Amino acid sequence: MGRGRAWISRAQMVYLYRDDRLERDPMQPIAITSETLNFDLLAKGQGHKFDHGHAVVMTGGAGRTGAARLTGRAALRIGAGLVTLAVPPAAQMEVAMHITALMLSRVAGPEALTELASDKRIGAICIGPGLGLKPAQAALVEAVLDSGKPCVLDADALTLIAQDPALRKRLGPHCVLTPHAGEFKRLFKGLSEDDATKVQQCLTAAQTAGAVVLYKGAMTVIAHPDGRVATHDSTADRAAPWLATAGAGDVLSGMITGLLARGFAPIKAAQYATWLHVEAARRFGPGLIAEDLIEEIPHVFAALNL
Ligand SMILES: NC(=O)C1=CN([C@@H]2O[C@H](COP(=O)(O)OP(=O)(O)OC[C@H]3O[C@@H](n4cnc5c(N)ncnc54)[C@H](O)[C@@H]3O)[C@@H](O)[C@H]2O)[C@@H](O)CC1
Numbered sequence: 166m167g168r169g170r171a172w173i174s175r176a177q178m179v180y181l182y183r184d185d186r187l188e189r190d191p192m193q194p195i196a197i198t199s200e201t202l203n204f205d206l207l208a209k210g211q212g213h214k215f216d217h218g219h220a221v222v223m224t225g226g227a228g229r230t231g232a233a234r235l236t237g238r239a240a241l242r243i244g245a246g247l248v249t250l251a252v253p254p255a256a257q258m259e260v261a262m263h264i265t266a267l268m269l270s271r272v273a274g275p276e277a278l279t280e281l282a283s284d285k286r287i288g289a290i291c292i293g294p295g296l297g298l299k300p301a302q303a304a305l306v307e308a309v310l311d312s313g314k315p316c317v318l319d320a321d322a323l324t325l326i327a328q329d330p331a332l333r334k335r336l337g338p339h340c341v342l343t344p345h346a347g348e349f350k351r352l353f354k355g356l357s358e359d360d361a362t363k364v365q366q367c368l369t370a371a372q373t374a375g376a377v378v379l380y381k382g383a384m385t386v387i388a389h390p391d392g393r394v395a396t397h398d399s400t401a402d403r404a405a406p407w408l409a410t411a412g413a414g415d416v417l418s419g420m421i422t423g424l425l426a427r428g429f430a431p432i433k434a435a436q437y438a439t440w441l442h443v444e445a446a447r448r449f450g451p452g453l454i455a456e457d458l459i460e461e462i463p464h465v466f467a468a469l470n471l
């Protein structure tokens with residue numbers, strides 16, 4: 166075990182969060198850097214797999230499951246003890262043929278998803294990557310939101326929420342929304358066209374939605390409805406242009422979901438995942454595709470002496 170760490174209890178984790186350097190000046194935008202993060206929080210102490218959290222990722226239908234499979238694998242690599250893909254019946258064979266360490270649960274509709282999410286051991290849910298945009302998928306998003314579990318809402322879930330005020334009303338600070346610029350524009354109409362800076366736009370969005378918003382891009386901004394804002398600058402000496410590749414956002418969602426399952430608070434999960442995501446991209450370098458990001462995570466952890 167790295168640095169001889171003992172098992173860390175949930176109570177100790179709460180203490181460690183309070184000790185986090187990113188918390189010191191909560192109302193000011195804070196730069197997410199290796200100086201402001203406390204990497205000891207990422208260490209995996211002793212315990213069995215359920216002590217490290219169980220994450221669920223909803224997949225899309227047949228022929229559309231790749232994005233959620235990336236998400237699920239990233240959640241496992243970041244240290245969640247177990248990850249289950251919730252799979253519509255028509256996609257069950259496709260997903261089963263592609264996974265090994267990931268588990269599969271057949272989910273025929275919102276009732277089945279509600280039942281799966283009600284398992285007390287499920288600590289986090291991700292929905293959106295490759296999901297689809299039909300009313301049946303909106304009902305799945307509703308089931309996730311009604312579960313009250315920490316969740317990551319990405320890709321098609323964001324588009325569905327943008328189209329449906331009833332879904333928007335169900336958001337809370339336990340939700341992390343991860344829009345790229347196109348999704349941000351759809352979700353927060355008008356906001357992205359005014360003169361406000363990206364920081365102000367993201368903060369207003371978080372306060373409007375009542376949820377944590379991670380506004381993606383080379384400059385990523387993360388805002389909590391209570392006013393906390395953090396920025397991650399991936400330009401200049403932390404440039405990672407190879408992250409502009411299909412599926413990179415699905416991997417980020419998985420990293421956040423895995424950290425949520427491990428017990429990180431939503432804003433912390435978003436901050437740590439953002440730094441690790443760029444770090445993985447920079448370590449891999451040119452030619453990066455989404456799968457490479459996931460396989461680079463262990464090397465990032467090793468370099469951090471975890
Ligand atoms: N391997 C896979 O199976 C992948 C599946 N994906 C899925 O494909 C579906 C569509 O995803 P899209 O992201 O294309 O979503 P959308 O089609 O909803 O959004 C893309 C649109 O937004 C505009 N846009 C503006 N700023 C943008 C920005 N910074 N980044 C990206 N687009 C921007 C684009 O011009 C484009 O018109 C989702 O279900 C998604 O999860 C993608 O995640 C890519 C990988």
Ligand SMILES: Nc1ncnc2c1ncn2[C@@H]1O[C@H](COP(=O)(O)OP(=O)(O)O)[C@@H](O)[C@H]1O
Nearest residue numbers: 345381382383399406408409411412413414415
């Ligand atoms: N030029 C860039 N520099 C740094 N990070 C980038 C750059 N382009 C994209 N990214 C990051 O890559 C990810 C892309 O996510 P997204 O646009 O949702 O892609 P996808 O939907 O294909 O998964 C985001 O985390 C974003 O911040």
